[in-house]
Amino acid sequence: MIWLTWRQLRVHVLVALAALAAIALLLLVTGLQMRHSYDTAVTAVTGCASGCAAAEADFLSRYTGLSHLATGLVIAVPGLLGVFWGAPLIAREVETGTHRLVWNQSVTRARWLAVKLATVGLAAVVVTGLLSLLVTWWAGPLDQVAMDRFSPLLFSARGIAPLGYAAFAFTVGACAGLLIRRTVPAMAVTLAVFAAVQILMPVAVRPYLQEPVHTDVAVDLSQSTSGRYTLLRSGSGAEARVDVQVSRPGDWVVSGASPVLDRSGRDTGRSLACGQSAAPAGDGGAEGCTVPADLHTRIAYQPADRYWAFQWSETAIYLALAVLAGGFCSWWLRRRRS
């Protein structure tokens, strides 16, 4: 059974490995270059007295394009494997009628499915794992400078989480193929389901994997451009208000825009807006409105040291989902709805 699965998969795996090798070559070359420039830049950064931000920004901007490409690739590959390996796994057999050939050999359907899911699924996980490993290595210096690997997009494109995604996308594809019995619609459904889960996860699940840490952050309106926080205006006229979005290097701030509070903990969003509308060009002008001093906001965040705990949790969740989906396939097949 393993032989047959391998024989059917052979070409796909070779294509995937060839693509992976090409990408590896590109990342290896640019990654070594990057390390070289990082070494020169990092001395500038760590030892810099002034213009550090500029040196960092310069270093990051040099690799913006490639970095987006690499990140995008790691995000896309599990979905692609789900669509091109998972969805046709059973649907193609049913479409071409070969399931009636293979199900009449001396191998039970349950075993056939188990071997197929395990073998091809493992291949999908390995391919994705290698890619993620490569990209994680490649982007190491960039992530270290930008301190943003906990952000939702990069989190999904580094470390071990992509392995879970690949396993999940693949089994979802297999299930879709089994239920829909036609390759192309199964591919579309796989993509839709996987994309939906990938969007839902960082919004609705990942922030709550562990109780976030709550803390107060001082807001100094005269330094709003420091990058530590961004002021967000909303509404107009009497409804206008200003909130603040805080960012903390390395941490993942999960609370989003939060109200600016005064010393006694009162929301000052309205009076801030008033102050800003009085001085539209200014960042924190307070003429005409009373803007209280000593402002702060309350945020919730996941500290940077939880990064790997989150990676493991997320991988485990997706692997569990994959096992569930695989179990469902097996149960459905045993019902022999042919």
Add this chain to the structure above:
Amino acid sequence: MTAILETAGLGKRYGRRQALSDCTLSVPRGRVVGLVGPNGAGKSTLLQLACGLISPTSGTVTVLGEPPASGPEQLAKVGFVAQDAPAYAALTVADHLRLGARLNPGWDARLAADRIRRLGIDPAQRAGALSGGQRAQLALTLAVAKRPELLLLDEPVAALDPLARREFLRGLMEFVAEHGATVILSSHLVSDLERVCDHLIALVASRVRLAGDVEELLTTHFRLTTARRDGDSLPDGLEVVRAVHTGRQSTFVVRAETAAHDPAWVMEPLDLEDLVLTYLDPAAATPGARPVPETLR
């Protein structure tokens, strides 16, 4: 003689369509069974139920005393060639044989290799490039080389030209002669069935109309031509299966233990094709005709 395939009240429903109803059959071991019937009568459904590709919605089916496809041992005992003889287009003929060898513990590699060689099929050829006849032969090779006790063939020759059809049946009969397997094959080409089958099952509109050994069927069915008369007026022992009346003449197909000779009529034997067509004709269910027993003994 023990039954190799037994069904009791077997039925299969697809949504609102009843593909097979109330099918009770007992197929004796060692026969080559022809399964005939118009398209959509339930032939494929019955075969797929027998090999376990689908499960019944009512009734039971057992092959060699076990439910179909209940485990690897059971699967090994039943060979199935699906309609249109599916094969992996991208895999070569040799790959298919390797597939058979890997997936079947009882695989007869010599039988498989011999068959392919004698058929003149290039083992390096991809299955997708084979002709219809060659693909059917490949599918048959896969099914017979696992050395099944029961071989199920769903319309194996329907898509083949006469030469390929004859080739296919020759290979099949050789296998039967050598290994004594029971074969059930569906077809609507009665002339082919006449050569190879010694047992017949006719399905009409999802029901079994007729089942029995060909020889018994042939010796107990007659065409009776006479001056116009009512079927009821025929003597006892002549059971009217079908009656056609024209101006002055009545033609009956009757079932009887032996031919009854009478100057008032001509009674002659029927050939298998006429017999099958009689039962497949919906008009065969004439008033006065008793229901046909499912097995004639």
Add this chain to the structure above:
Amino acid sequence: MEFHLDTRSGVAPYLQLVQQVRQALRLGLLSEGDRLPTVKDVAAQVAVNPNTVLKAYRELEHQGLAAPKPGVGTFVTGTLGDLSPAEHEPLRRELRRWLGRARAAGLDEEGIEALFRTTFRTHIEEET
């Protein structure tokens, strides 16, 4: 020995095989001691059910024309004690006279044929 089947003839397949062996004996293509093809070979060559071949061979045994040697095959053991053409003559004359009478009685060609065939068949059935 080559067999063939005519499924349109209305003659049972096993009887066709029997007739072909008898024909071969009559034509001298087969003679005593010859081995008949194996059941498998006939089945594969003619595309016919092996049981049909077995039945034909049993019928030949019954007629005393063949006998099986276990593990070796089925061998021709008899010759057809058919009449010589000279011995046919009196029978033919008798048949001609009968045909004349049938004509005189008003039967046309088809009538004669039908009468002959039904009588012949009934006779065979009564014999067996």
